[in-house]
Amino acid sequence: MIELNNVSKSFTLHNQGSAVIPVMEGASLSVKPSECVGLIGASGAGKSTLMRVIYGNYLAASGSVMVGGTDVATAEPREILELRRHTLGYVSQFLRVVPRVATLDVVAEPLLAVGTPVNAARDKAASLLAQLNIPERLWSLSPTTFSGGEQQRVNIARGFAHDYPALLLDEPTASLDAQNRATVLELIAGAKARGAAIVGIFHDETAREQVCDRFINVSAFSPRSAA
Numbered sequence: 001m002i003e004l005n006n007v008s009k010s011f012t013l014h015n016q017g018s019a020v021i022p023v024m025e026g027a028s029l030s031v032k033p034s035e036c037v038g039l040i041g042a043s044g045a046g047k048s049t050l051m052r053v054i055y056g057n058y059l060a061a062s063g064s065v066m067v068g069g070t071d072v073a074t075a076e077p078r079e080i081l082e083l084r085r086h087t088l089g090y091v092s093q094f095l096r097v098v099p100r101v102a103t104l105d106v107v108a109e110p111l112l113a114v115g116t117p118v119n120a121a122r123d124k125a126a127s128l129l130a131q132l133n134i135p136e137r138l139w140s141l142s143p144t145t146f147s148g149g150e151q152q153r154v155n156i157a158r159g160f161a162h163d164y165p166a167l168l169l170d171e172p173t174a175s176l177d178a179q180n181r182a183t184v185l186e187l188i189a190g191a192k193a194r195g196a197a198i199v200g201i202f203h204d205e206t207a208r209e210q211v212c213d214r215f216i217n218v219s220a221f222s223p224r225s226a227a
């Protein structure tokens with residue numbers, strides 16, 4: 001479902017004499033449906049960079065980044081948007097808050113985007129918000145003023161609203177209390193059970209041991225250790 005072949009990535013620092021910093025070479029990985037692969041490696045090794053390359057936020061310098069039938073490395077922007085709408089979800093630690101949109105609609109939006117009827121989308125959103133302990137009195141408010149932990153849970157609810165065949169999870173359990181953390185791990189297990197291919201970064205060791213089938217150390221893709 002997610003297949004990277006020989007991917008390299010470097011950054012050009014335009015404000016620093018166009019210095020080119022290679023951060024990744026020869027990155028290859030393959031994630032099958034119902035599998036969760038954890039990215040590990042020291043801080044700065046390139047875990048977030050690899051996730052952004054898969055999501056299409058960073059353009060790979062070479063190699064292929066297949067998600068479903070789309071090569072993210074060469075796809076047109078509209079194909080990437082289509083891929084993100086139907087196939088590839090991304091749950092980051094932070095909610096990009098849309099001003100004045102009610103929490104229930106923020107969570108239902110990915111479902112509406114794939115054509116789910118409004119009532120069904122709202123029902124699913126309500127059930128996720130309840131599962132993640134967001135009090136019902138907050139559902140009609142914009143999450144702009146919510147606490148950090150509440151915003152993170154709204155973001156998780158939104159990320160799990162549509163059943164994406166491929167999911168990227170960037171620290172989905174960071175700074176959650178034990179009960180909400182357990183709920184998120186259940187959501188991840190549920191996504192795996194229905195066939196999602198998942199790539200995740202989890203600093204929380206207990207969480208990653210619980211949901212990951214295997215690990216990839218991205219330090220192996222650092223240009224210094226590449227062959």
Ligand SMILES: Nc1ncnc2c1ncn2[C@@H]1O[C@H](COP(=O)(O)OP(=O)(O)OP(=O)(O)O)[C@@H](O)[C@H]1O
Pocket residue numbers: 011021023041042043044045046047048049050
């Ligand atoms: N937009 C960018 N411009 C320049 N360099 C960048 C950019 N994004 C990442 N880097 C560099 O790429 C390297 C890998 O960073 P990345 O954030 O992927 O590491 P990480 O493994 O996710 O680290 P952490 O565990 O600390 O979050 C770092 O040296 C970083 O400075």
